Amino acid sequence: xxxxxxxxxxxxxxxxxxxxxxxxxxxxxxxxxxxxxxxxxxxxxxxxxxxxxxxxxxxxxxxxxxxxxxxxxxxxxxxx
Numbered sequence: 327x328x329x330x331x332x333x334x335x336x337x338x339x340x341x342x343x344x345x346x347x348x349x350x351x352x353x354x355x356x357x358x359x360x361x362x363x364x365x366x367x368x369x370x371x372x373x374x375x376x377x378x379x380x381x382x383x384x385x386x387x388x389x390x391x392x393x394x395x396x397x398x399x400x401x402x403x404x405x406x
Contacts, residue, residue, distance in 0.1 A: 328382040333389050336376045345379065348392050356381040356389070 333356075336342040342358050349356050360377040381389055 328384060330380050331383050331386070332378050333381050333386055334379045334393060336379060339376050342376050342379070344396060345389075345393055348396060349381075349389065352388070352392065354381065354385050354388060354392075356385070 334345075336345065336358070339360075342360075346356065346358055357380050358377055359380060361374060362377075379389070
């Protein structure tokens, strides 16, 4: 039986959606858990991080590799 664990904390919704799309393309099952709380109208979410990515432990390294590759200069994105 596979164990679902928290793999990453994601900073923004854009980062979460990009990574989720890349994981879908790689057929890696996962889910995103937003920190949004309607009681605080999302204030907690914007001050800390967007949310977390959860997946099977067996896929941890593949997910981290995809995440690290999407964040490097080789992808064409510039750091600010």
